[in-house]
Amino acid sequence: MRPALLVNIDVPDLARAEAFYCAALDLRPGRRLGGGAVELLGADAPVYLLLQPPGGVAAADHRRDYGRHWTPVHLDFVVADLEAAVARAEAAGAVREGAIRPAAWGRIAQLADPFGHGLCLIAFSDRGYDAIALEDPAR
Structure with a gap:
């Protein structure tokens, strides 16, 4: 399974x-x-x-803090219309963290939700992550 x-x-x-x-x-x-x-x-x-x-206790000696925080694990939401998605998120209370940026695989907007969690909105290009994928050396 x-x-x-x-x-x-x-x-x-x-x-x-x-x-x-x-x-x-x-x-x-x-x-x-x-x-x-x-x-x-x-x-x-x-x-x-x-x-x-x-x-409240989050884990071991860590307490929950809902101020803006960063963690290496975050959420990416793939959207079709990045500008519309950013506008909708900001209208709902998200805070944009920088400008929309281009990337080899598409474009990205970084935001924070009202509870301090980071999230990204991503619009893939036609090739998406295939634009940066490397061939598997084991093949």
């Missing part, structure tokens, strides 16, 4: 987070999982918003 991918995003305000992700990324609510989680559908993997209070 291949592993399934689930995206979990800790948030301090479930209703506000649901409103943001539905408006910004055109996701739609799925199931409510008790009073502390909601499933969002419409992406390639389900997105689960998990209600977690600020200052």
